[in-house]
Amino acid sequence: EWAGVDVSCRRGNDHDPSWFAGLDARCEDVDLVIVGAGISGCVFAERASRELGLRSLVVDKRDHIGGNCYDFINAKGFRVSQYGVHLFHTKHARVWEYVNRFSAWMAYEHRVKAAIEREDGEYEHGGKRYRVVPVPPNRDTINALYPEANLTSDEDARAWLDARRTKNDEPKNGEESALTRAGPELYEAIFKYYTKKQWDKYPEELDASVLARIPVRENTDDRYFSDEHQALPRDGYTRIFENMIMGDPNILVRLNVDFFENKDVLQKMARKFVVFTGPIDAYYASQGLPKLEYRSLRFFEEYHEGAGDEDTKNDEPFFYQPCLQLNYPGPEVEHTRIVEYKHKPNQPRAAREHRGTVIFREYSCDHGEPYYPVPNPANRELYEKYREMASKEPGVVFVGRLASYKYFNMDQAFLNALEIFDDVMDVPKEGERS
Numbered sequence: 001e002w003a004g005v006d007v008s009c010r011r012g013n014d015h016d017p018s019w020f021a022g023l024d025a026r027c028e029d030v031d032l033v034i035v036g037a038g039i040s041g042c043v044f045a046e047r048a049s050r051e052l053g054l055r056s057l058v059v060d061k062r063d064h065i066g067g068n069c070y071d072f073i074n075a076k077g078f079r080v081s082q083y084g085v086h087l088f089h090t091k092h093a094r095v096w097e098y099v100n101r102f103s104a105w106m107a108y109e110h111r112v113k114a115a116i117e118r119e120d121g122e123y124e125h126g127g128k129r130y131r132v133v134p135v136p137p138n139r140d141t142i143n144a145l146y147p148e149a150n151l152t153s154d155e156d157a158r159a160w161l162d163a164r165r166t167k168n169d170e171p172k173n174g175e176e177s178a179l180t181r182a183g184p185e186l187y188e189a190i191f192k193y194y195t196k197k198q199w200d201k202y203p204e205e206l207d208a209s210v211l212a213r214i215p216v217r218e219n220t221d222d223r224y225f226s227d228e229h230q231a232l233p234r235d236g237y238t239r240i241f242e243n244m245i246m247g248d249p250n251i252l253v254r255l256n257v258d259f260f261e262n263k264d265v266l267q268k269m270a271r272k273f274v275v276f277t278g279p280i281d282a283y284y285a286s287q288g289l290p291k292l293e294y295r296s297l298r299f300f301e302e303y304h305e306g307a308g309d310e311d312t313k314n315d316e317p318f319f320y321q322p323c324l325q326l327n328y329p330g331p332e333v334e335h336t337r338i339v340e341y342k343h344k345p346n347q348p349r350a351a352r353e354h355r356g357t358v359i360f361r362e363y364s365c366d367h368g369e370p371y372y373p374v375p376n377p378a379n380r381e382l383y384e385k386y387r388e389m390a391s392k393e394p395g396v397v398f399v400g401r402l403a404s405y406k407y408f409n410m411d412q413a414f415l416n417a418l419e420i421f422d423d424v425m426d427v428p429k430e431g432e433r434s
């Protein structure tokens with residue numbers, strides 16, 4: 001039943017066939033062997049070349065670069081993300097300056113809505129009726145879900161929330177974190193079941209930090225993020241990675257290369273060290289420790305067109321849903337969200353004007369590609385054991401979301417890789433350079 005996303009026939013980016021050539025004699029002449037062509041691996045290769053003139057071999061077991069940020073133009077002409085919707089935002093000047101070296105960016109503020117089941121809801125989907133409200137929850141969310149609240153100011157909203165919020169200065173888990181900020185009604189409507197669907201755990205089984213990613217607002221700000229820099233790469237995310245590592249004579253890229261199947265050869269190739277950006281428990285699979293827990297995602301793709309000729313004659317483009325990302329936080333359906341990429345303004349013109357649209361219904365699962373580390377005390381304790389081994393591993397630097405088992409946003413992954421690079425390469429901090 002699962003459609004999945006088959007890139008093999010739909011990818012629009014041109015790829016250099018030598019990427020798939022496998023390991024050869026040229027790969028022997030490198031300083032760094034970098035495992036994984038995602039954010040961390042590409043930062044290391046790019047910095048090693050341009051800052052220090054070092055040569056890298058970047059290998060990835062997948063058939064593309066860009067890790068989970070990978071996007072491509074599909075057969076119908078839409079730019080879609082293979083591993084779920086990605087939105088770049090950052091408050092870090094260093095990261096913003098860095099990513100601007102590799103792409104033109106279009107200012108874009110992400111706005112998410114949630115469909116909450118209500119008999120008198122204005123939005124119909126899958127035979128059910130929904131009220132569509134802003135997420136993160138704000139004053140408008142409360143008014144839409146509980147009209148009797150009739151909040152007309154931020155002060156009203158604060159009083160409404162304060163009357164419901166649990167007092168707790170140190171929430172110990174996701175449930176406490178949400179109840180102290182949102183109170184029980186919003187907790188039930190927006191957080192509880194979405195979290196259960198996303199993690200197969202109720203919020204009380206997760207660290208407070210997971211739900212604290214989403215603010216609760218008293219005003220009517222409906223932006224998903226509040227960072228200073230929020231933007232879309234004009235030509236998609238993959239182009240950033242191409243500009244970072246392709247066409248640089250110091251950087252060799254080999255795709256479809258599994259590190260573990262070639263571990264001895266690859267480790268010998270690295271004159272300086274190996275940069276490992278995969279899951280840390282996969283690196284130590286033979287050590288007998290339990291595996292770390294990851295959440296994975298599956299996407300069910302559908303193509304839709306307007307009802308008839310009327311739609312195509314109309315100047316208005318056809319959309320399936322009112323926004324890019326519509327969350328379904330309730331238990332009445334199994335998907336967590338539906339993403340309609342046509343809403344992204346960095347679509348090619350043909351996609352923006354297309355008579356149809358593609359949507360991806362997103363489901364969470366525990367098997368498959370590792371997407372999310374699962375932040376809770378048991379996993380943290382287990383990760384510490386892996387970290388201990390990694391800190392003593394000669395000739396290997398562990399970098400990134402999977403290697404450090406952290407729920408990084410894109411900008412945090414960039415910053416983390418830049419900082420680790422400076423640290424291990426002993427690069428002086430900006431400002432300290434002569």
Ligand code: UDP
Pocket residue numbers: 114135190191192194195198210211213214327329
């Ligand atoms: N969350 C929720 N309801 C929502 C959106 C988010 O309960 O409508 C919770 C859920 O636990 C989720 C977490 O907040 O895993 C973080 O959400 P975010 O959108 O940051 O997740 P991502 O986009 O990284 O999957």
